[in-house]
Amino acid sequence: MSSTTNGQWYPPEWPDRIRALANGELTPAEPRRAATVLLLRDGSGGLAVHMLRRRASMAFAGGAYAYPGGSVDPRDERPVAWAGPSRAQWAVRMGVDPATAQTIVCAAVRETFEEAGVLLAGTSADTVVADTTGEDWERDRAALVAHELSFADFLGRRGLVLRSDLLGAWARWITPEFEPRRYDTWFFVAALPEGQRTRNASTEADRTVWIRPEEAAAGYDRGELLMMPPTIATLRGLQPYATAADALAAAEAQDLTPVLARARLVNGAIELSWPGHDEFTKHITQNDAATSAPEGGGPDGPSGSPGPSGGTPT
Numbered sequence: 288m289s290s291t292t293n294g295q296w297y298p299p300e301w302p303d304r305i306r307a308l309a310n311g312e313l314t315p316a317e318p319r320r321a322a323t324v325l326l327l328r329d330g331s332g333g334l335a336v337h338m339l340r341r342r343a344s345m346a347f348a349g350g351a352y353a354y355p356g357g358s359v360d361p362r363d364e365r366p367v368a369w370a371g372p373s374r375a376q377w378a379v380r381m382g383v384d385p386a387t388a389q390t391i392v393c394a395a396v397r398e399t400f401e402e403a404g405v406l407l408a409g410t411s412a413d414t415v416v417a418d419t420t421g422e423d424w425e426r427d428r429a430a431l432v433a434h435e436l437s438f439a440d441f442l443g444r445r446g447l448v449l450r451s452d453l454l455g456a457w458a459r460w461i462t463p464e465f466e467p468r469r470y471d472t473w474f475f476v477a478a479l480p481e482g483q484r485t486r487n488a489s490t491e492a493d494r495t496v497w498i499r500p501e502e503a504a505a506g507y508d509r510g511e512l513l514m515m516p517p518t519i520a521t522l523r524g525l526q527p528y529a530t531a532a533d534a535l536a537a538a539e540a541q542d543l544t545p546v547l548a549r550a551r552l553v554n555g556a557i558e559l560s561w562p563g564h565d566e567f568t569k570h571i572t573q574n575d576a577a578t579s580a581p582e583g584g585g586p587d588g589p590s591g592s593p594g595p596s597g598g599t600p601t
Contacts, residue, residue, distance in 0.1 A: 293507055293508050293509075293510050294506070294507040294508075294509075294510050294511065294512045294513045294514050294519075295507075295514070295515075295516065295519070295567060296350075296351045296513045296514060296515050298466070301463075301465060301466075301559075302557055302571050304465040304466070304467075305465045305550040305552075305557050305559065305571075306552070306557070307465070308464060308465045308550070309550070309551070309552050313465060315464035315465070315469070316466075316467055316468070316469045317469070318461055318462055318469035318470050318471040319358050319359065319469065319470050319471065320358070320359040320387070320390065320391060320394070320470075320471050320473075321356060321357060321358045321359060321394065321470040321471065321472040321473070322356055322357070322359065322391050322392075322394040322395035322398060322472065322473045322474075322475065323353070323354045323355065323356025323357075323395070323398070323472055323473070323474055323475070324354060324355055324356060324395050324398070324399045324454070324474075324475045324476070324477055325337075325354050325457065325474065325475065325476045325477070325521060325525070326354070326355070326399065326403060326405060326477055326478075326479050326485060327476060327477065327478050327479065327525075327531035327534055327535075328478065328479040328497065328531060329530050329531055330497070332499055333499055333529060334499065334500065334525065334528055334529060334530055334531060334533075334534065335497040335498060335499050335500075336354075336497070336498060336499075336500055336503070336522070336525060337354070337355070337403060337479070337485050337495065337496075337497055338352050338353065338354060338495065338496055338497075338498060338503065339352065339353055339354065339355065339402070339494070339495050340352050340493055340494040340495075340496075350513050351513040351514055351515055351518070352503070352512055352513065352514050352518060353514070353515070353518050354474075354518070354521075355398055355399050355401075355402035355403045355405075356395070356398050356399075356402070356472070357394065357398040357401070357402070358394070358470065359390045359391060359393075359394040360390075360394065360397070360434070360437070360438070362437040362438065362439065363389070363390040363391075363393035363394050363397065363438060363439075364386060364389065364390050365437055365438075365439035365440075366439060367389075367393060367438065367439045367442050367443075367449050368442060368443070368447065368448040368449060369389075369448065369449050369451060370409075370411075370412035370413075370448045370449065370450050370451065370452060371412070371449075371450055371451035371452025371453070371454075372451055372452060373385075374386075374388050374389050375388075377389070377392055377451065377456075380456055380539075380543070381456060381459075381473070381543060382543065391473050392449070392451050392454065393438055393439075393449065395454060395473070395475045396408065396438075396449055396450075396451075396454070397431060397438040399477070400419070400428060400431070401428060401431050401432050403485045403486065403495070404419055404420070404424075404428065404483075404484075404485060404486045405419065405479060405480065405483050405484075405485055406419050406447075406480075406483070407449070407450050407453045407454065407477055407480065408442060408447040408448060408449050408450055409447065409448055409450055410446060410447060410448065411448060412448055412450075415450055415453070415480040415481075415483075416447070416480070416482075416483070417480070417481065417482030417483065418482055418483065419483055420484075427441055427444075427445075453477050453478070453480070454475045454476070454477050455475060455476045455477070455534070455535045455537075455538025455539065455541075456473060456474075456475055456538060456541065456543055457474045457475055457476050457521060457524070457538055457541050458473075458474040458517065458520070458521055458524070458541060458542075458543065458546070459471070459472065459473050459474065459543045459544070459545045459546065460472050460474070460516075460517040460520075460545065460546045460547075461545050461546065461547045463547065463548035463550070464547075464548075465550060471545070472517070473543075474517065474521055475538075476525075476531075476534050476535055476538055477535075478531035478532070478535060479531075485497070500522045500523070500525040500526050501526050503522050504519060504522045504523055504526065507519050507522075516546075516548075516561055516564060516567045517546070520546075520564055520567075524541070544563075546561055546562065546563060546564065547561075547562070548560065548561050548567075549561075549562065555572075556570060556571060556572045557569075557570070557571040557572075558570055558571075559571065
């Protein structure tokens with residue numbers, strides 16, 4: 288595959304898998320539901336977003352920038368104290384049934400706490416915890432990561448209510464059919480609660496940073512920051528908004544039609560595209576070397592999905 292001048296990441300084995308799929312030699316895996324959250328905050332330089340850099344040793348998207356996130360846990364179906372839009376309202380917004388809506392919203396809140404130490408919950412429908420640091424919080428976070436504690440039990444033990452109103456659904460991307468690990472990933476936006484602070488709590492990330500969307504996008508365009516299509520697409524989508532409140536207000540109007548890459552063979556060459564996102568289109572000939580994008584160590588500023596960290600590549 289031809290190298291690119293920007294930071295678009297793709298696995299070098301994709302061309303072979305695309306051809307195998309086109310030839311009927313590959314059966315697409317069923318995508319797992321997942322959620323990732325773009326944490327936002329206001330600063331002197333404008334709106335900033337929290338990003339992770341996946342460890343270079345990661346088999347998938349090593350060195351790429353993404354956001355906190357991960358797969359839905361089956362236990363996310365358990366009843367939890369809930370504030371904000373109802374499960375039924377979320378179901379309408381997301382185009383799923385209420386039970387599925389709950390699992391995705393719970394996954395978004397849980398993964399944000401697991402990977403960034405930020406918790407979108409409070410003791411009542413109009414409060415939010417102000418501090419999630421300390422040994423007791425860390426024990427609970429570690430137990431959640433290890434699947435020794437369900438999110439419902441965690442909230443119940445602490446008398447907390449999930450604040451679904453602090454989230455805004457922003458986008459939905461589905462991993463291409465030719466990728467063996469597939470995810471149906473929902474992207475949310477949320478403002479960093481007052482008093483809380485992010486930290487790198489993910490074992491899959493070697494760096495975290497707050498960065499302005501336009502700065503991160505410029506780093507990608509220069510080929511300095513490695514990202515998967517949904518990461519750079521959502522960054523570009525944030526650029527028109529000056530504050531976290533502006534972005535959250537705009538979430539209700541965001542198109543949640545799933546974005547799924549298309550690949551077709553044209554005279555032996557591969558055309559790979561993401562509908563609605565022409566900048567990611569690639570034309571791959573049989574003579575092209577299968578190479579990934581430049582290694583994006585990045586400058587001191589930047590450091591995202593999990594793809595989401597936590598295993599939600601798109």
